[in-house]
Amino acid sequence: MDLIIILHAGVASGTVLLFATLGELFAERSGVINLGVEGMMLIGAMSAYSVALYTGNPWLGVVIAMLAAGLISQIHAFIAITLQADQVVSGLAITFLATGISLVLGEGLSKAGAVSLLPNLSIPLLSQIPLLGAIFFTKQSVLVYIGFLLIPLAWYYIYYTRPGMHLRAVGEYPAAADALGINVFRLRYFYVFLGGILAGLSGATISLAISPGWFSELTTSGQGWIAIGLVIFAQWDPLRAAFGAYAFGALRRLIFDIQGPTTLLGLANPFYYNPYWGFILQMMPYAFTIIVLVIGSREALRKRLGAPAAIGVPYIRGERGL
Amino acid sequence: MSEMDTPNNSTSSEEIPPSEPIIRSFPYRLRIEPRMEEPARWYPFLLFLGALVLALVIGGFLLVLAGGDPLRSYAHIARASFGNIGVISDTIVKATPIIFTGLACSIAFRMHLWNIGAEGQFIMGAFGAGAVVLIPLLPEGTPVWIFIPVMAVAGIVAGAFWGFIPGFLKARLKVNEIITTLMMNYIAIAWINFFIFAVWSEGGFQMTTKFPDNAWLPRLLDYANRIPVFRGLTTHLGFLIGVLAAFVLWYIIFRSRWGYEIRLIGDNPRAAQYAGINIQRNTILVMMVSGALAGLGGMSEVAGVVHRLQTSPIAAGYGFTGIIVAWLAKLNPFGVVLVSILFGALILAGREIQPSGLPKMIQGIILVCLIASDFFIRYRIRFVRLGEEI
Structure with a gap:
């Protein structure tokens, strides 16, 4: 069991969480919780895989996946923003709906055979850096590098650009933003759409790059929900979100790989000789999510940090809001 | 739309x-x-x-x-679920677990506590009930009227415990209960899998041994020699318990002081706080009651239908369906029973329908x-x- 191999694979599987987490982060920053991430990821994974299968072009698959998930997210946007319904229930409904749709349309896809996947590449100079080069820049999927680029972009956008400031204003104090001439409704629709697009990208990352294929609901196996947990842990900060995503990716790989070798640190590997301990290992990512949430919540309580003030609250013009 | x-x-x-x-x-x-x-x-x-x-x-x-034919599919659903007394009974069997999870969700949602974990609480209830038989906690010849209540209590306790954890985290540390209850679902599945595959596996198969007869909930067909109409009907006592639970829950929510507190916290937490209602305590309590209901549902399912521990029929998504059912019923306990029967029909007929999703x-x-x-x-x-x- 080589640590570098695990971290290398961890960065790859962390990319899945990264896209979904950043997408949800944008939506929540604008004041809309979208609990449909898991469903949108499934839609993304399913449509990416089937488009790549039928056209032979994985890139087209990625684009369609993003659009399909973005489309689904707009149902949530319509219900939550225009119809002002409860966002929690609406998000859950989106998960059911999207899961159902992807199961229906993905019927038979799991036996469909191999598709052309997205290419893996090494970055010429950066891959020469000792240790880091081997983990981050050698033979990773293109999408992993897109993920690397997205982190600083999201961070800079949210904190240092004008639209980013509008985004935060809409999530913190929509009435004031409205008074300043910012179109609260349009921005919220847009960021829910962005969240959907990124969730679709995250799904495509699974089915076309990280663990290729369509395994119905097991394709995502709850990663959409972990992403929502990570947003809370990250306290709506993209850098912390990225850290959380990669840490969880590495953890997933560790759990997966630890059962392989016969010896562990020179001792007999208990996980190899007791394969049923695998079930205990399977609990780990989910247990860690809860632990991470507890840590995040304690910290938020202590520092009086918190969610965007208007999160989950529909904005109704002319009504005294927050 | x-x-x-x-x-x-x-x-x-x-x-x-x-x-x-x-x-x-x-x-x-x-x-x-x-x-x-x-x-x-x-x-x-x-x-x-x-x-x-x-x-x-x-x-x-x-x-x-x-690429399907909607009219044929819908007609098939109607025929396959309400066509004759046999399939109506099957529909009720499918509706029974949903009644419990629907009730579990409805009381939690009433307080705006988003318990998405009925699935896990249901599984833990099944585990608790199964543990009574498989450890075994009771000697072999224990009569039914002792066995079943002990299993029910075990299911309730296990489910309530699974609800207590997120409730406690929510009340004391303000940890988002949506995520914790959901994560607890995955943990519950791994937990019961561990016992089914490793500890109580029957000869390496992915199931435990069949429970003895005295750990079975009575079914209609047990009385077929006295009432011939009941021949082949698998509706079990769990349905009656579920309907009873709906009555009790209705009374609690709409006729008791505690129910009033729950409704007030749900509608206006600030007013509830000023009225001196202990929100933290109620959060934990409601999560435990919610978990207990789902857990009882898990017990009813293993003792009434599955008669052993086996992953796929237990972790079949009843907890998630319960969320939809509770919402469709507008969180009304009697509505939950009615909507559950509709969804039981949908699930029953849906098994044979392609595509399966x-x-x-x-x-x-x-x-x-x-x-x-x-x-x-x-x-x-x-x-x-x-x-x-x-």
């Missing part, structure tokens, strides 16, 4: 409350205005039916896209349509002649 989409979405959404002409070049225009008076009693019911019909139409449309998709569409239709309880749409002002 699509019909509502067009009018107010096209002229971007910011102009809802003030009147705004939407369909031009047409002598009438559409006005959306807040509803001032309470709508008539029949109105929400009609809206519910409308949303249901719309959902079936959209579902049928998607089915056509996927269809019931899930229709459930999702129904829920989406229903949530969207709530808009028409708060607002109404009127056609106003152009030039005419009110």
Whole structure:
């Protein structure tokens, strides 16, 4: 069991969480919780895989996946923003709906055979850096590098650009933003759409790059929900979100790989000789999510940090809001 | 969905409350205005039916896209679930676990506690009940009337414990209960798998041994030699327990002081706090009651239907269906029983339907349509002649 191999694979599987987490982060920053991430990821994974299968072009698959998930997210946007319904229930409904749709349309896809996947590449100079080069820049999927680029972009956008400031204003104090001439409704629709697009990208990352294929609901196996947990842990900060995503990716790989070798640190590997301990290992990512949430919540309580003030609250013009 | 989409979405959404002409070049225009008076009693019911019909139409449309025949599928669902007394009994068997998870969700949602973990609590209830038989906690010849209550208590305790953890984290540390309850679902599945595969596996198979007869809930067919009509009917006592639980829950929510507190916290937490209601304590309690109901459902399912521990029939998504059912029933316990029977039919008939994800998709569409239709309880749409002002 080589640590570098695990971290290398961890960065790859962390990319899945990264896209979904950043997408949800944008939506929540604008004041809309979208609990449909898991469903949108499934839609993304399913449509990416089937488009790549039928056209032979994985890139087209990625684009369609993003659009399909973005489309689904707009149902949530319509219900939550225009119809002002409860966002929690609406998000859950989106998960059911999207899961159902992807199961229906993905019927038979799991036996469909191999598709052309997205290419893996090494970055010429950066891959020469000792240790880091081997983990981050050698033979990773293109999408992993897109993920690397997205982190600083999201961070800079949210904190240092004008639209980013509008985004935060809409999530913190929509009435004031409205008074300043910012179109609260349009921005919220847009960021829910962005969240959907990124969730679709995250799904495509699974089915076309990280663990290729369509395994119905097991394709995502709850990663959409972990992403929502990570947003809370990250306290709506993209850098912390990225850290959380990669840490969880590495953890997933560790759990997966630890059962392989016969010896562990020179001792007999208990996980190899007791394969049923695998079930205990399977609990780990989910247990860690809860632990991470507890840590995040304690910290938020202590520092009086918190969610965007208007999160989950529909904005109704002319009504005294927050 | 699509019909509502067009009018107010096209002229971007910011102009809802003030009147705004939407369909031009047409002598009438559409006005959306807040509803001032309470709508008539029949109105929400009609809206519910409308949303249901719309959902079936959209579902049928998607089915056509996927290459199916919606009319045949729907007719098949109706026949296969209500066609004769045998399948009606099967429908009730399928509805029973959903009644429990639906009730579990409805009491938690009533307080705006988003317990998405009925699935895990259900599984842990099944585990608790199974543990009584498999450890074994009771000697072999224990009579049914001792065995069943002990299993029920074990299921309730296990489910309540699974609800307590997120409840405690929510009350004390303000940890988001949606995520924790959901994560607890995955942990519960791994937990019960560990016992089914490793500890109590029957000869390496992915199931435990069959429970002895005295750990079975009585079924209608047990009385077939006295009442011949019951021959072959597998409806079990769990259904009756579920209906009873609905009565008790209705009484608690609408007739007891505690229920009043729960409803007040749900509607207006600040007012509840000023009224001196202990929100933290109620959060933990309601999560435990919610978990207990789901856990009892898990017990009813293993003792009434599965008769052993086995992953796929236990972790079959009843907890998630319970969420939809609770919402469709507007969190009313009796509504939960009725809607559960409808969903039991959908699940029963859906097993033979291709593609297999269809019931899930229709459930999702129904829920989406229903949530969207709530808009028409708060607002109404009127056609106003152009030039005419009110």
